[in-house]
Amino acid sequence: MEGETFLWLIRHATVEGVAGTIHAADARADLGDHAALVALRQHLPPDATTYASPSRRTVETARALRLEPELVSEFREQDFGDWTGRRHDELAATGGETYAQFWHDPAHGRPPNGESFADQVARVRLGLSRIGAGSATLVVHSGTIRAALCIALDLTPQAALRFVIDPLSLTRIDRLAAGWRVVSVNQRVA
Secondary structure, three states: OOOOEEEEEEEOOOEOOOOOEOOOOOOOEOOOOHHHHHHHHHOOOOOOEEEEOOOHHHHHHHHHOOOOOEEOHHHOOOOOHHHOOOEHHHHHHHOHHHHHHHOOOOOOOOOOOOOOHHHHHHHHHHHHHOOOOEEEEEEEOHHHHHHHHHHHOOOOHHHHOOOOOOOOOEEEEEEEOOEEEEEEEEEOOO
16 A cells, blocks of 8 residues: 555544443434534544444544544444343343353453454454555544554554543554554543
8 A cells, every 4th residue: 555544543422321331333422522522623634534433323423523434344343243232230140151251351252143352453454454545534433443553553452452442532543654653542632
């Protein structure tokens, strides 16, 4: 791929609904923090190509930022399969050995009919490879941003899970001719 790519990765707004739930792709974003949205919008490059996960919360966040993204399926959140729509506390109480075993190796463990974080990293790598030179804004999920950091820093998936990525935070990474550069992670724009 020719040229340098400058990526602005934004985690979607907080999800409406019960905290601790593994939300489905159609979960709505809570767009009530207008000040944060305005501040974030002012930090984005005006000429960037915009991409988003096809999930409702990422699309709603992108539009609240006055962006019209191209939807990229590779930027979806990790697929938690049969656990989607359920709460972690409920799964801890009723999920048995399968749920407990998942947390022994969350980078490689797969929920029933789902995918591992390592699988997500491979998917995000493919999506990033399709972004050309120039500036790009991605409105995505915390797992997608962790996966991009895993790729940029050549980390193990387990190590990349240590990053905290807050709602409406900005992470900046660049793909250069000689490798990757990390500019900032989990920046709250004020």
